[in-house]
Amino acid sequence: MTASSSTSITVETPLSEDMRAMIGELNTALGSLTPDEANYSMSAEDMDGPETTVFVARVDGRAAACGALHRHADGIGELKRFYSRPQFRGLGLARRILEHVSELATSEGLARLVLETGHNYDAARRLYEQAGFKECGPVLDYPENPYSVFYTRPLTAV
Structure with a gap:
């Protein structure tokens, strides 16, 4: 991307053609x-x-990355579907989406954020750890398994 690239992050429907394509790419990547x-x-x-708000980062109008806040009972927000397309990695889009998710969750009065990610998803784990998430045991109704790592981070209401 160039210095003149235009980047936006907005709430969008996951049902658009380009979001369906990006979700398909994410599912293929995770499946591998x-x-x-x-x-x-x-x-x-x-x-x-x-219960789910989807944020999409667009670079020059092209869907580049996504991430979602999925709300659960007891003031828990779950991070879901964080993905950056390979050609857009390294631009900080996932970090910026995470900031939007955190701000929304805080403004809604959620008490904490949680997530499940793969044990071998190194870039995702770095993102969450740099954002203050701490590794924990299984969250919500996820089973413990050797392929998952769980994280939590408390939120402070504004």
Whole structure:
């Protein structure tokens, strides 16, 4: 990308053609790294509801990265579907989406954020750890397994 590239991050429907394509790429990538029994993918339809807010980063109008806040009971927000397309990696898009998710969760009064990620997803683990997430035991209804790593981070309401 060039210095004149235009980048935006907005809330979008997961049902658009380009979001469906990006979600398909994400599912393919995760499927190549994680056995089926430890792959907790969400389809575009799963993401299309009031409990999930999907953020999309666009570079010069092209869908480049995404991430979502999925709300659970007891003030828990879950990070879901974080992905940057290979040609857009290194631009800080996932970090910026994570900031948007965190701000939304805080403004809604959620108490904490949690997530499950793959044990071998090094870039994702670095992102979450740099953002203050701490490794923990299984969260929500995820089973413990050797392929998953769980993280949590408390939120402070504004």
